[in-house]
Amino acid sequence: MTVLKAAVIGCGSIAKNRHLLEYDANEQVKITAVCDIVQARAQETANTYGAAAYTDYKDLLQKEDIDIVSVCLPNNLHAPVSIAALEAGAHVLCEKPMATSSEEAQAMIDAAERSGKKLMIGHNQRFVSSHERAHRLIQSGDVGKIYSFRTTFGHGGPEGWSADGKDSWFFDKEKAFIGAMGDLGVHKADLLRYLLGEEFVNVAGFIENNAKEGITVDDNAVCILRTESGVIGTMAASWAYVPQEDNSTIIYAEKATLRLEDDPVHSLVVQYVNGEVVKYELGQIQSNDAGGQTNTHVIDHFVKSIVNNQQPLIDGYEGKRSLEVILAAIESEEATKISK
Template sequence: MTNLKVAVIGCGSITKNRHLLEYDNNQQTEIVAVCDINEERAQEAAEKYEANAYTNYEQLLETEEIDAVSVCLPNYLHAPVSIAALNAGCHVLCEKPMATSREEADNMIKAAESNQKKLMIAHNQRFVASHVKAKELIEKGDVGKIYSFRTTFGHGGPDRWSADGKKSWFFNKGQAVMGAMGDLGVHKADLLRYLLNEEFVEVAGFVETNTKQNIDVDDNAVCILKTESGVVGTLAASWAYKTIEDNSTVIFGEHATLRLEDDPNYSLIAQYTNGDVVKYELGQIQSNDKGGQTNTQVINHFVECIIHDKEPLISGEEGKKSLEVILAAMESNTH
């Protein structure tokens, strides 16, 4: 089979550090076009990967013959651009959160179905080695009945790594709609749904803007979540962790406690009620700071699903369910 021809729409940090690198490293893809409203940014990416540069995504979709598109844009553009790409006959990998409302998510799912194309949401936490191993231990029954959890994703904020720094779209409600909850919280909602293998039925959130000046989106949130079987726990999403990134999850079960990305040396520690402790060195989680996994496996999985006609692990439906947890937390905060 000839290589998949791919285009990346949006040339910010996530594109530069993840999507383009990972497509370039994948033997079955060819980067043919890139697009960004910032012409200089588009040109720079195009030169590096010998692709065509565009500043208008509609023009790109009309002109180029492409098989797949990565949508790496501000949140409010995820749905319209993904739908346009699906309607143009492309498979779509969309950055998280997949959309800014349930209705937008539904429209994306419908567009994928009616065009018979793959829609995948880039929730990379499902591919992290420690998370995959933890799921395996839970499914094997090693942990027993799960009672509780806590999960956190916090760092100093996108101003440290976003292409536009303090002027980033992440801080603009019109473009981002959600702040730390959309940026980080949705990752953890998706991870918990994956690990626990059940849905959340009740969500309560304290969602604040108390860290950064002159922004109109949330930057610090703590949520309480309850699953259909009665597992309760907390989810924190924050841009207030100034010194060190925290991307940890702890699962408290009947026979064991699993500590994921909660130790500097071991990516997973299983502490059993009989006193046994098993420490796994599985390579660190990918991080915006230096170090961590160099390949998130997101692109590889997306490409494999297209080539072998498989349903992506994080389909549109899965992306929507994770988005709904975040929307529910934010809605609960307004009451």
């Protein structure tokens, strides 16, 4: 059996609650190195998994023989560290958003192609059971033509989940580049592209900071989106949804309405126009409210794609397209302002 040597760069909450746990649970992976600029955090993580500890990712890439690198860093470091890891000969799983610009995203794609290594972006919403089932129903034609949608992803903010709490890099525009839209909205942009099977051609974004004081990024955003075939709908991302998370999506179609993660018991409810209602119990979506310690299937999929030499479901091109939706939302925010 092939055993891949993995390194995790960035040992904050996303690494602790997702990447490290899921690598450790995969019998085809051994965590051999970790890196974090906070030495105590790196060492504690290394001790937990029997790995080598580093505070400089360049040292790690130079000294360790690594097959896989997970990049779990502030958004402004996604591109440079991913490119360095690819050039060092490792396959790369990078957290979302993929980069801070379309140009950075393309540079990551180019680096992957030059190195012959795989690049995957950690958009875990595609692997949620209710989303996979809805995708199959839509693609099969069971619900007919899609007319509209509304989707939202909101919670109380990264301070309740991030390793650094209120001092988290998520609130620093220089490091994060964008707030709730980059943290949560890009997940939903990717999900909608997956569910609808289409690209968006028009985006109108309304991005605001009105809930948290002292931060330099958005904490509330709403977008209006239109696909190639004319499907229109709304996408909301927020760090002001208290006291509980909302991660729901509603798809309005010709023959049925699909309600995803909108019911506390049934993760997918399909309401057909003939009056029939089908309720699916497919397990809970991974939640920051619950500590995030559920299997996202992202790691397992990435490992399988490497072992079987298959293209990951969310490769660099897919990550770039989802990123470009939120980049367009930012641009439209400026373009649609009414002059006084």
